[in-house]
Amino acid sequence: MMINMTAKFYSGNAGPLFQLKRSPENICAYIIYVTPLFEQANQTRHMQTRLALNAYQLGVESLIYDHYGCGDSGGELSQASLSLWQQDLIAQINAIKAKMAQDVPFNANPSSKPKPIYLSCLLSSALVLNSDIIALIDGLLLAQPEFNGKRFVQQFKRLALASNLTKTNNIEQNSTEIEIAGYVMQPSLLDELSQQTLTQYESIDKHCHWLEWSDSDQLPMARAKQQQLFSTKSSDSSLTVSAINDVKFWQSTELTLSEKMLSFEEQTLRNLLKEAGSTEQGGSC
Amino acid sequence: MNLSQISQQLITLLSGIIPSYEKSFWHEQTELFGAIAEFDSMVIVTLIGEIEEQFDVVLDDDDISAENFESVASLSQLIYDNIDG
Numbered sequence: 001m002m003i004n005m006t007a008k009f010y011s012g013n014a015g016p017l018f019q020l021k022r023s024p025e026n027i028c029a030y031i032i033y034v035t036p037l038f039e040q041a042n043q044t045r046h047m048q049t050r051l052a053l054n055a056y057q058l059g060v061e062s063l064i065y066d067h068y069g070c071g072d073s074g075g076e077l078s079q080a081s082l083s084l085w086q087q088d089l090i091a092q093i094n095a096i097k098a099k100m101a102q103d104v105p106f107n108a109n110p111s112s113k114p115k116p117i118y119l120s121c122l123l124s125s126a127l128v129l130n131s132d133i134i135a136l137i138d139g140l141l142l143a144q145p146e147f148n149g150k151r152f153v154q155q156f157k158r159l160a161l162a163s164n165l166t167k168t169n170n171i172e173q174n175s176t177e178i179e180i181a182g183y184v185m186q187p188s189l190l191d192e193l194s195q196q197t198l199t200q201y202e203s204i205d206k207h208c209h210w211l212e213w214s215d216s217d218q219l220p221m222a223r224a225k226q227q228q229l230f231s232t233k234s235s236d237s238s239l240t241v242s243a244i245n246d247v248k249f250w251q252s253t254e255l256t257l258s259e260k261m262l263s264f265e266e267q268t269l270r271n272l273l274k275e276a277g278s279t280e281q282g283g284s285c
Numbered sequence: 286m287n288l289s290q291i292s293q294q295l296i297t298l299l300s301g302i303i304p305s306y307e308k309s310f311w312h313e314q315t316e317l318f319g320a321i322a323e324f325d326s327m328v329i330v331t332l333i334g335e336i337e338e339q340f341d342v343v344l345d346d347d348d349i350s351a352e353n354f355e356s357v358a359s360l361s362q363l364i365y366d367n368i369d370g
Binding site: 039221247251 | 303305318327333335350
């Protein structure tokens with residue numbers, strides 16, 4: 001099957017953002033795959049691509065992009081900040097909304113409704129979220145999300161220690177920049193990230209689907225705590241939690257796919273579309 | 286949890302992270318750091334994260350040493366000491 005895919009540079013707040021857009025002919029909904037941070041971007045891109053292809057088959061237009069200063073986007077990581085990444089994400093969501101309004105002016109056809117916009121957040125990409133972003137979307141697909149910024153930054157800094165086991169000082173830092181495992185950034189970026197926590201959210205009243213990897217009935221305590229805190233922020237009916245026992249593809253030293261994740265996300269999207277469609281005339285897009 | 290149980294759980298983690306070896310490759314005396322090509326800094330940090338989650342322990346940054354990551358046995362001992370501690 002031919003895929004209608006475009007690669008382009010979107011004009012972000014500080015510079016061009018590399019985007020891969022897959023647009024089916026009849027668009028039922030939109031989904032943005034927020035890219036995880038640093039090395040996790042490389043460890044997850046193949047799965048995001050597969051997820052986007054599945055979404056395409058369901059009539060969901062997808063967007064995969066690189067944060068400013070990362071991947072093929074413009075700028076240097078040392079010029080990036082978390083607030084910039086958040087503003088860039090907001091701008092891209094708003095661009096979809098603007099395009100929708102342009103394609104089908106809602107006031108011209110009262111029966112037409114805006115198509116839902118979903119975000120898919122895997123691992124550390126959840127750290128990019130904030131209340132303003134969530135307010136703009138219709139649903140959130142979380143996969144092993146990391147909301148604990150402090151823990152994420154600690155793990156990232158450990159990368160420097162691990163990469164140089166025999167030396168004592170292995171985080172290169174000058175007065176303005178810090179280098180960890182080849183990533184050069186402002187220390188303020190790590191400060192921003194480490195301050196990210198679920199406590200920043202007053203409430204999360206959007207459809208949320210949380211997928212967790214687990215090989216037993218009981219989640220590890222750290223994961224269970226995050227999930228528990230998230231559930232206190234969500235209204236009773238808006239959070240669905242699921243677990244799969246499958247390969248943690250992002251950890252593997254070999255390129256690995258999680259078939260169970262692909263199936264789960266596909267089914268979740270189907271359900272979301274059905275739910276959104278049921279309120280529309282004819283129940284289809 | 287005794288040392289043997291820790292080793293078995295650790296081997297499960299290792300074989301998931303480094304899937305390119307046969308099951309029989311992994312045992313208590315399997316050497317890790319410096320012996321397995323794939324056992325790089327990313328694997329070490331991934332492993333630390335998994336150990337902390339699965340065993341509900343907090344490892345100190347000082348624990349990231351060649352000695353502790355030398356083998357399944359030495360790493361199991363580190364986990365055991367932290368659970369005990």
